[in-house]
Amino acid sequence: MSANVEIKTPDGKADGSIELPADVFDVQANVSLMHQVVVAQQAAARQGTHDTKTRGEVRGGGRKPYRQKGTGRARQGSVRAPQFVGGGVVHGPTPRDYTQRTPKKMKAAALRGALSDRAREGQIHVVTSLVDGEKPSTKFARQALRTITEARRVLVVLDRDDVLAWQSLRNLPDVHLIAPDQLNTYDVLVNDDLVFTKAAMERFLSGSVRRAGKASARSGEIADATESNSDGEAGK
Numbered sequence: 001m002s003a004n005v006e007i008k009t010p011d012g013k014a015d016g017s018i019e020l021p022a023d024v025f026d027v028q029a030n031v032s033l034m035h036q037v038v039v040a041q042q043a044a045a046r047q048g049t050h051d052t053k054t055r056g057e058v059r060g061g062g063r064k065p066y067r068q069k070g071t072g073r074a075r076q077g078s079v080r081a082p083q084f085v086g087g088g089v090v091h092g093p094t095p096r097d098y099t100q101r102t103p104k105k106m107k108a109a110a111l112r113g114a115l116s117d118r119a120r121e122g123q124i125h126v127v128t129s130l131v132d133g134e135k136p137s138t139k140f141a142r143q144a145l146r147t148i149t150e151a152r153r154v155l156v157v158l159d160r161d162d163v164l165a166w167q168s169l170r171n172l173p174d175v176h177l178i179a180p181d182q183l184n185t186y187d188v189l190v191n192d193d194l195v196f197t198k199a200a201m202e203r204f205l206s207g208s209v210r211r212a213g214k215a216s217a218r219s220g221e222i223a224d225a226t227e228s229n230s231d232g233e234a235g236k
Contacts, residue, residue: 002026003119007126007198010144015128018201020119029113034185037110040100041186052092055080061087107185114188123193125149126201129165130156136167145175151192157183159199180204 003025004017020026055061061080068075082090118124125148130141145154155176158165169175178187180203188194196204 005119005124005126007128008148009128010130010132010140010147012147018126018198020124021205024112024205025115025119025124027109027112027116029117030109031113033106034110034113034189037102037107038186038189040102041184043098043100046098048096048098050093051095052089054090054092055082055088058086058088110185111183111188114185115194118188118194123151125193125195126198127195128198129162130158130195130197131164131168134164136164138168138171141165141168142172145169145172145195148195149193153191153193155187155191155194157194157196157200157204159197159203162197162199165197180207 002022003020005020006014007016007018009015055078058080061078063078065076065079066073078087080087082088115124127144127148130144131137132140145156153174153176155178156165156169157178157180158169160179166177169177176187176191178184180200183204
């Protein structure tokens with residue numbers, strides 16, 4: 001069953017409403033699926049560049065330190081053996097790829113479940129805009145957010161063309177900015193409330209996240225507001 005969310009202005013006044021389609025915002029949340037997708041997303045964020053040197057890779061140690069017999073000491077073949085300071089590491093970490101294969105349908109289903117959970121708890125908000133005027137204003141944008149929600153951690157979904165909002169909010173420590181095509185399960189769950197601008201919500205709903213679960217939530221860095229406009233597909 002579709003639900004309507006009130007659209008608010010930056011000063012908290014009502015300015016119409018928008019329908020949240022049931023196939024995205026009112027589905028049964030699969031907790032185990034969301035957990036699997038979030039773990040895969042966190043694993044993919046790992047660099048995997050950790051590395052140690054084995055005794056064969058450490059420089060030096062090619063000469064036997066002392067003769068085999070007659071010294072009273074344990075026999076040794078190299079000062080780069082693991083038991084020596086400066087020697088190689090036994091079974092140490094090596095570079096690897098932590099990426100886990102997660103089908104697009106699983107990512108899309110997990111995202112819909114997370115959005116549905118937030119919608120049922122009344123934690124999804126839509127605002128006409130977060131900045132008025134022609135210049136960015138962090139003070140104005142912060143006040144607009146506090147008028148809409150009192151949550152400590154807020155995920156703000158902005159259209160890529162909304163340069164003023166990107167520039168106004170990017171320095172706030174408890175506010176995470178994301179574009180509609182970057183919306184993903186982890187960011188939805190790790191933040192307390194979601195705030196969409198009207199333009200961002202319309203772009204998200206027009207994307208492929210509603211097309212039979214064939215979209216995926218793409219993880220990645222916060223989009224740079226000065227990047228070239230790239231519509232993309234919502235939910236990828």
